[in-house]
Structure formats: structure tokens, C-alpha cells
Amino acid sequence: MIELAGLTKRYGERTAVDGLTFSVRPGRVTGFLGPNGAGKSTTMRMILGLDHPTGGSVRIDGMPYERLPEPLTAIGALLEARAVHPGRTAHDHLLCLAQSNGIPLRRIDEVLELVGLTAVARKRPKSFSLGMGQRLGIASAMLGDPRILMFDEPVNGLDPEGIHWVRQLMKQLAADGRTVFVSSHLMSEMALTADHLVVIGRGRLLADTSMARFIEENAHTFVRVCTPEPERMRDVLAAAGLPVREGEDCLEVPGSQAPRIGELAAEHGLVLHELTLRRASLEEAFMRLTRGAVEYQAHAAEHGPQAQGG
Numbered sequence: 481m482i483e484l485a486g487l488t489k490r491y492g493e494r495t496a497v498d499g500l501t502f503s504v505r506p507g508r509v510t511g512f513l514g515p516n517g518a519g520k521s522t523t524m525r526m527i528l529g530l531d532h533p534t535g536g537s538v539r540i541d542g543m544p545y546e547r548l549p550e551p552l553t554a555i556g557a558l559l560e561a562r563a564v565h566p567g568r569t570a571h572d573h574l575l576c577l578a579q580s581n582g583i584p585l586r587r588i589d590e591v592l593e594l595v596g597l598t599a600v601a602r603k604r605p606k607s608f609s610l611g612m613g614q615r616l617g618i619a620s621a622m623l624g625d626p627r628i629l630m631f632d633e634p635v636n637g638l639d640p641e642g643i644h645w646v647r648q649l650m651k652q653l654a655a656d657g658r659t660v661f662v663s664s665h666l667m668s669e670m671a672l673t674a675d676h677l678v679v680i681g682r683g684r685l686l687a688d689t690s691m692a693r694f695i696e697e698n699a700h701t702f703v704r705v706c707t708p709e710p711e712r713m714r715d716v717l718a719a720a721g722l723p724v725r726e727g728e729d730c731l732e733v734p735g736s737q738a739p740r741i742g743e744l745a746a747e748h749g750l751v752l753h754e755l756t757l758r759r760a761s762l763e764e765a766f767m768r769l770t771r772g773a774v775e776y777q778a779h780a781a782e783h784g785p786q787a788q789g790g
């Protein structure tokens with residue numbers, strides 16, 4: 481578990497991270513979201529003891545990073561994929577990490593195999609593609625077989641097969657009971673990978689909630705109800721206390737109560753031609769929540785999420 485308490489980082493006048501308090505729990509993938517400059521990388525660097533907080537604290541399984549006896553066996557991280565010595569082969573890069581952290585050397589071949597780099601183990605990373613560099617970064621994070629893994633933009637530069645592989649890996653690590661904390665700007669990918677979300681804007685916590693709840697609370701999910709008797713349906717729904725609005729060609733009921741609406745229709749002998757849950761996307765929810773916290777906005781273009789219905 482990673483625990484942040486009042487974590488703050490100031491650079492001169494600028495507050496990059498502003499009193500963040502949240503915990504990242506094991507057994508699920510926690511997505512870390514925020515607009516550009518929100519403070520995600522700074523937070524991750526402080527978790528790893530690479531940046532010193534101006535205030536507050538971070539604990540990794542109950543301990544500050546610098547007090548962990550063998551840090552790589554407690555927490556593995558991918559921050560900058562290219563943070564590799566240019567003269568060392570992929571194998572030697574992992575060998576140095578293993579030797580300096582008391583990690584058994586057999587883990588080197590295991591992680592190379594795991595990330596699919598066995599064939600290029602004796603090559604220098606400077607000849608690697610962006611995706612191969614990313615895989616080597618993930619191998620380094622996994623080397624100590626840590627219970628906690630933290631990835632900053634892990635799918636950056638990966639092709640669709642690589643993205644799929646990272647997604648499955650994260651889910652598997654969480655299913656093994658590990659703590660997985662991952663940042664990404666790719667909302668559609670995050671929606672497929674994360675179970676839980678921590679969202680920040682201008683260094684402050686905006687949300688710490690499940691993926692489903694985040695979308696439900698920050699975007700319009702509704703049920704589309706099409707019937708040849710809209711007037712009667714409207715009355716039945718209103719009597720049951722469900723809000724109804726007029727959609728383009730059918731009724732719309734905010735929320736996700738499709739089963740309840742189907743039951744009400746059956747009870748009252750109402751014919752349904754369509755009963756569809758229209759789920760809002762993570763992207764819509766994210767943009768709605770962070771609208772006021774976006775630092776660099778293209779004012780000329782209208783990028784705001786479209787409000788649905790009336």
C-alpha cells in the first residue's frame with residue numbers, strides 16, 4: 481500500500497502538489513489522472529524519494545522510501561523509460577540493478593522473458609525502439625518482484641499489441657494481490673485497465689473513487705426508453721419517482737436503472753421497443769471534472785464535452 485498524507489511540493493512560488501492525502505490499495509489497478517501539469521509526475525517522484533516534499537509524507541507499506549531495506553523488492557517503478565545507461569546492454573542494465581539490490585540473478589532472464597526482450601538481451605538499449613525501451617523499463621520495475629508497482633505513462637509509444645500486453649500485465653499484477661498505480665493520458669485505455677481512480681488538478685485531489693462511480697457522478701449516464709405509448713410510460717416513471725426527459729425520438733431517464741424501468745413497463749403492460757443503457761465515457765467524466773483545473777487550454781477550439789439531452 482502507498483499512503484500519502486498532506487503531501488505538498490512547492491517550486492518557489494509555484495505549488496506543484498498541494499496537500500494530497502490518499503492511499504493506493506493492493507488488489508486493484510488504480511489509475512492516476514490529471515491534466516498536463518497537474519502534478520502527477522512530481523507526486524510519483526516523491527513516492528520514490530526522488531524529490532523531497534515541502535510538506536506531508538509518503539509511506540510505502542508503512543515506511544518512507546529511504547528506510548526500505550531493499551527498495552526494489554518493495555516497489556518497482558517505470559518513470560522515464562529512457563533512464564538507461566547508453567553503453568550497457570539490456571541484460572547488463574538489469575544485472576547492475578540486481579547486484580546493487582540483492583536480487584537473485586535468475587530474475588534477469590525471467591523478466592526479460594516476461595517482457596519479450598530475450599532475443600535482444602545482449603543489445604544496447606540506444607538501438608531500441610520506443611516500445612522496446614518501454615518494455616525494458618517495465619522489466620526493471622518487475623526485477624525485484626515487488627508487491628507495489630508504479631508506472632508513469634506505461635503505454636507511451638507502444639503499438640496496439642504492446643498496449644494490450646501492458647493492460648493484461650497490470651490486471652494480472654493486481655489480480656495477484658499487488659498494488660498497481662498507473663498514470664496515463666489515454667482515457668479509453670485507462671477505462672479498460674483501472675478499477676479505481678485518483679484524479680488531481682493543479683496539485684489538488686479532485687476524486688478518489690471507483691471507475692464506475694467516477695463516471696456515474698461526473699458524466700451523464702441515462703437509459704433510452706422507446707415505446708409506442710410514451711405518455712403512459714412517462715406517467716408510470718413519474719409515479720415511481722424516476723425523472724424523465726424528452727430525448728430526440730424516445731424518452732430518456734437519467735441514471736442507470738434499466739432493469740427497474742423494464743420491470744415497471746412489464747407491470748403496467750407497456751410495450752418496449754428499446755431499453756438501452758447509454759453509458760458516459762471516462763473521457764467525458766474526466767473533462768467535466770477537470771474543466772476548471774486545466775492549465776493549458778486551447779481556447780480557440782471548443783473541446784468541451786457535449787451535454788446529452790435536455
Ligand SMILES: Nc1ncnc2c1ncn2[C@@H]1O[C@H](COP(=O)(O)OP(=O)(O)OP(=O)(O)O)[C@@H](O)[C@H]1O
Nearest residue numbers: 491494495496514515516517518519520521522523
Ligand atoms: N523541477 C521543477 N521546477 C519547477 N517547476 C516544476 C518542476 N517540476 C515540475 N514543475 C511544475 O510543477 C507542476 C506539476 O508538474 P508535473 O510534471 O508533476 O505534472 P504532470 O501532471 O506530471 O504533467 P504531465 O501530464 O504534463 O506530465 C507543473 O506546473 C510544472 O511546471
